[in-house]
Amino acid sequence: MWSSPLSTVLAYTPFVDPLSELSQGVVDAWWVTLPLLALGTAMAYKAVRLPHFRGYWRAVLVMAVQITLAMLGIAVLVGVCAELVVPFFGG
Amino acid sequence: MPNAPANPKSPPPHGFDPGAGVLALLLPGLGYFALGERKRGVLLASGILFMVALGLLIGGLDAVDRVQDRWWFLPQAGLGPLAWAIDWARVQWGGSQSIGRVNEIGTLFVVIAGMCNAVAIIDCLLPNLRDEDGGAGS
Numbered sequence: 001m002w003s004s005p006l007s008t009v010l011a012y013t014p015f016v017d018p019l020s021e022l023s024q025g026v027v028d029a030w031w032v033t034l035p036l037l038a039l040g041t042a043m044a045y046k047a048v049r050l051p052h053f054r055g056y057w058r059a060v061l062v063m064a065v066q067i068t069l070a071m072l073g074i075a076v077l078v079g080v081c082a083e084l085v086v087p088f089f090g091g
Numbered sequence: 092m093p094n095a096p097a098n099p100k101s102p103p104p105h106g107f108d109p110g111a112g113v114l115a116l117l118l119p120g121l122g123y124f125a126l127g128e129r130k131r132g133v134l135l136a137s138g139i140l141f142m143v144a145l146g147l148l149i150g151g152l153d154a155v156d157r158v159q160d161r162w163w164f165l166p167q168a169g170l171g172p173l174a175w176a177i178d179w180a181r182v183q184w185g186g187s188q189s190i191g192r193v194n195e196i197g198t199l200f201v202v203i204a205g206m207c208n209a210v211a212i213i214d215c216l217l218p219n220l221r222d223e224d225g226g227a228g229s
Contacts, residue, residue: 016152018153020189021187043134047137048131
């Protein structure tokens, strides 16, 4: 059933309906959420771990970047294994 | 006195603070308020609520489902009553069911928030296990 963009927006309730109800593009851009997840994790972890909060946001940013880079590295490794290593051994 | 503690005013090495632990379970960050560490409490609550809000924004209320996603709800329960409140709101207000990747990401955000709060609950329960510098033990 056809629906106009306006009716789609009006039917969407933030925090109640999933974001895919508003736009299917969100599903394709799921990877954008990775840095946000890393940022939230770093905020909570550094709040518990740091003895004092001078340089808190810098520590949070560094940890978020580290998490994101580590996830990207793991993704590249898994990709290389799946696309090159496994086919090479006749998988 | 070779066996005397280095600092007689320092707390015992295995202190236990059930009051702060219960408050930390009731609301993220509240345990640190009870321990007199307001800034730590505010920063922790900010991080955890940021992840919960993003999880709900992405996956909707269906990101927390005590019945259909029972195993995912276990780590989400680290948020305390907040996790049950979101599940209750899902039952009351419904909202569209999220499926596929959107549901996975929304659920994952709330799961990690719950696990982070579980760490904070343990830190509030056992504050004397911290390092000399005041941070949580590594």
